[in-house]
Amino acid sequence: xxxxxxxxxxxxxxxxxxxxxxxxxxxxxxxxxxxxxxxxxxxxxxxxxxxxxxxxxxxxxxxxxxxxxxxxxxxxxxxxxxxxxxxxxxxxxxxxxxxxxxxxxxxxxxxxxxxxxxxxxxxxxxxxxxxxxxxxxxxxxxxxxxxxxx
Amino acid sequence: xxxxxxxxxxxxxxxxxxxxxxxxxxxxxxxxxxxxxxxxxxxxxxxxxxxxxxxxxxxxxxxxxxxxxxxxxxxxxxxxxxxxxxxxxxxxxxxxxxxxxxxxxxxxxxxxxxxxxxxxxxxxxxxxxxxxxxxxxxxxxxxxxxxxxxxxxxxxx
Numbered sequence: 001x002x003x004x005x006x007x008x009x010x011x012x013x014x015x016x017x018x019x020x021x022x023x024x025x026x027x028x029x030x031x032x033x034x035x036x037x038x039x040x041x042x043x044x045x046x047x048x049x050x051x052x053x054x055x056x057x058x059x060x061x062x063x064x065x066x067x068x069x070x071x072x073x074x075x076x077x078x079x080x081x082x083x084x085x086x087x088x089x090x091x092x093x094x095x096x097x098x099x100x101x102x103x104x105x106x107x108x109x110x111x112x113x114x115x116x117x118x119x120x121x122x123x124x125x126x127x128x129x130x131x132x133x134x135x136x137x138x139x140x141x142x143x144x145x146x147x148x149x150x
Numbered sequence: 151x152x153x154x155x156x157x158x159x160x161x162x163x164x165x166x167x168x169x170x171x172x173x174x175x176x177x178x179x180x181x182x183x184x185x186x187x188x189x190x191x192x193x194x195x196x197x198x199x200x201x202x203x204x205x206x207x208x209x210x211x212x213x214x215x216x217x218x219x220x221x222x223x224x225x226x227x228x229x230x231x232x233x234x235x236x237x238x239x240x241x242x243x244x245x246x247x248x249x250x251x252x253x254x255x256x257x258x259x260x261x262x263x264x265x266x267x268x269x270x271x272x273x274x275x276x277x278x279x280x281x282x283x284x285x286x287x288x289x290x291x292x293x294x295x296x297x298x299x300x301x302x303x304x305x306x307x
Contacts, residue, residue: 005178006295008171012239013164020159028159086168138159 026065027051031142034132038104040064046105050140070130071149072101077112077122089141093117099128099146113145122148176206179218184299187289191256193217199257203297223287224306225253230264232275241298245269251285251303265302279305 020028023039027050030037038047039062041055049068054061077097084091090111098107112122114131128146136142173181176192180203183190191200192215194208202221207214230249247269250259264285267278285303293299 003175005175006173006181008169008173008177008296010169010171012167012169014167014239015162015164018161018163020161022158025157025159087165139161 021053023051023053028138028140028142030067031140032136032138034136034142035067036070036101036130036143037065038068038101040066047103048106049101049104049108052106068104069102072099072104072108072128072146074098074112074122074124074126074128074146075100075107076124079117079120079122081117095122097122097128097146110140110143111145112148114147174206176204180204181295181297181299183220184297185293185295187293187299188220189223189253189287190218191221191253193219200255201258202253202256202260221256222254225251225256225260225285225303227264227279227281227283227285227303228252228259229281230279232269232272232279234272247275247279249285249303262297262300263302264305266304 027037036049037051038049039051039053040047041058041060041062042064043058043060044055046055046057047066047068048055048062051065052062075098077095079095080092082092095112095115095117096109097112098109099112100107112126112128115122126148127150129149131144131147133142133144180190189202190204191202192204192206193200194211194213194215195217196211196213197208199208199210200219200221201208201215204218205215228250230247232245232247234245236244242263247264248261249264250261251264252259264279266288267275269275284306286306288301288304290299290301
């Protein structure tokens with residue numbers, strides 16, 4: 001037994017502005033130039049990507065900026081096949097992954113792309129390389145995705 | 151590398167959250183009444199209190215209220231507040247007066263707006279709007295079956 005009852009519809013809109021700060025800004029500026037920057041700790045020599053303002057291990061300020069490799073390997077990944085929820089920036093299908101760029105000590109969260117989603121070939125350890133968007137906005141998505149190499 | 155002299159990036163985004171609220175039989179019937187410019191209420195069979203907006207049960211007696219009646223569109227202001235400060239995402243642009251209104255012949259307070267007067271000067275509003283003053287519903291020409299089908303309650307002369 002079903003009846004037609006009314007539905008109240010409303011959209012709550014929450015515009016927000018996020019101040020990126022000096023470190024993220026410099027990192028984003030690097031992306032505009034197709035460079036990936038990290039910051040290096042004097043004390044423990046770790047290199048963090050994206051660039052950090054302090055070393056979470058030593059609690060020291062990080063002011064040594066280094067350009068890091070644009071190649072690395074997939075640490076872990078998750079494949080989203082078709083379920084789309086409202087407000088998603090990147091629509092399925094996509095592979096989201098933690099990528100350890102060569103000679104860095106932290107993982108970068110980004111997408112693996114340029115793959116045939118129907119063929120399940122992505123594996124942890126897969127070597128990948130950054131692929132850039134032609135149009136840059138000074139944002140993480142200036143990197144279109146990381147594509148498998150070799 | 152000097153990061154101090156730069157203009158820092160501001161990332162702008164908007165999160166939009168669409169809602170769908172299933173109104174159910176009681177609210178549906180209540181708001182269908184609004185479309186006809188009628189205000190309906192329900193009466194508790196036990197304590198006989200008249201509840202508006204219409205309730206499916208009496209929250210004091212916990213019995214089902216199945217008696218529907220139309221109530222007066224006039225009432226008295228129980229309390230009111232003038233809002234001038236605009237903050238994001240409120241549905242009504244200030245200045246506006248939110249008020250609890252006791253419609254004649256009912257036993258609950260009805261939350262809505264008081265309007266039809268100049269709201270630009272709070273001192274004038276303070277002198278004009280009084281608790282206990284009689285008000286009457288003013289309807290929007292266009293009805294959507296929501297609480298805002300009533301434009302506001304205006305002071306009666």
